[in-house]
Amino acid sequence: MAKRIALVVFPGFQVLDFSALTAFELANQVHGSAFYALETVSHSGGTVRSSAGVPVESRPFGRRAFDTLLIAGPTVVAPPERALVAALQGAATRTRRIACLCTGAFVAAEAGLLAGRRITTHWALGQELKKQYPDVELDDDKIFVNDGPVWTSAGMTACIDLAIALVEADLGTALAKAVARKMVVYHRRTGGQSQFSSLAEMDGGSDRIRLALRYAKENLHTPLSVEQLAEHVNWSPRHFSRAFREQTGHSPAKAVEKLRLEAARSLLEDGHASIGRVARQTGFGDEERMRRAFVRTLGKPPQAVLREARQHAGYDLA
Numbered sequence: 001m002a003k004r005i006a007l008v009v010f011p012g013f014q015v016l017d018f019s020a021l022t023a024f025e026l027a028n029q030v031h032g033s034a035f036y037a038l039e040t041v042s043h044s045g046g047t048v049r050s051s052a053g054v055p056v057e058s059r060p061f062g063r064r065a066f067d068t069l070l071i072a073g074p075t076v077v078a079p080p081e082r083a084l085v086a087a088l089q090g091a092a093t094r095t096r097r098i099a100c101l102c103t104g105a106f107v108a109a110e111a112g113l114l115a116g117r118r119i120t121t122h123w124a125l126g127q128e129l130k131k132q133y134p135d136v137e138l139d140d141d142k143i144f145v146n147d148g149p150v151w152t153s154a155g156m157t158a159c160i161d162l163a164i165a166l167v168e169a170d171l172g173t174a175l176a177k178a179v180a181r182k183m184v185v186y187h188r189r190t191g192g193q194s195q196f197s198s199l200a201e202m203d204g205g206s207d208r209i210r211l212a213l214r215y216a217k218e219n220l221h222t223p224l225s226v227e228q229l230a231e232h233v234n235w236s237p238r239h240f241s242r243a244f245r246e247q248t249g250h251s252p253a254k255a256v257e258k259l260r261l262e263a264a265r266s267l268l269e270d271g272h273a274s275i276g277r278v279a280r281q282t283g284f285g286d287e288e289r290m291r292r293a294f295v296r297t298l299g300k301p302p303q304a305v306l307r308e309a310r311q312h313a314g315y316d317l318a
Helices: 015-031 082-092 104-110 123-132 158-171 173-183 207-218 226-232 237-248 252-269 275-281 287-298 302-315
Strands: 003-008 036-042 046-049 055-060 066-071 095-100 144-147 150-153
Touching: 003 015, 015 036, 015 066, 015 158, 015 173, 036 046, 066 082, 066 104, 066 158, 082 095, 082 104, 095 104, 095 158, 104 123, 104 150, 144 158, 150 158, 158 173, 207 226, 207 237, 207 252, 226 237, 226 252, 237 252, 252 275, 252 287, 252 302, 275 287, 275 302, 287 302
Parallel strands: 003 036, 003 066, 036 055, 066 095, 095 150
Antiparallel strands: 046 055, 144 150
16 A cells, blocks of 8 residues: 655645655656655645645545655744644644654644654754744754654755655665656755855855855865965955955855865764864864864864764665
């Protein structure tokens, strides 16, 4: 019998979350059979409008059993309807796993489905979620998190990463990779990866500053002095330093450290166990310099990041 996958919708849900269903649809194609049965449900059925005004048809929960409930996220977070909360509480007892897409975590938390669970959500709303529901264990710097039968994703397109992870859990890595290729997404964006990108955060206003940032990211193993960066974009070091700080809010040295830190953290989260090699590869030079940067910025040493990556490895995409 096909596994019933249902997307839970309600007025104001984010229509992007329908992309999560596409992962299961394509899994059926690759698998060559209807391994999944897909549907859209709401507490009372009928037409439901997304936050963009797009109407979709839904079926009521009823008393049917589900393999997976994908709870869509609202674009504007507000207390969910009591009827929806009650329907979710009842359906959860007949469901193998719950997956919250983006701010869908607020809906699930209101229904009491996340109490005591390690979860994530959109980075901009993580602290608000923790404030409203202090009984959750928030990890708001992850693409997705799995805690037992509960899965949660970061914001927006992270719902695709979560859906592919669910497919992989059911059908294996090879099939999940094939689905990712069909969706033209990066299969190796694992749950442990950070939601943030220093390069995007510091994106300068001028082409020359952007060029300098890209050059720095591609050459982290080199010294990357102010003079080296300035020469690359044909500016004087003094003019380059002033323009860089004005456009990014950071000195060139601080920006380079942030890029090195992000690269080192990504390598450790991907399982590179030699901290010394990571330090050399990312331009820190030695373990102690990298350790100080990690503690100063992340509040924990590289060894802790590596340990956490190993603990969560069973939940991430291989």
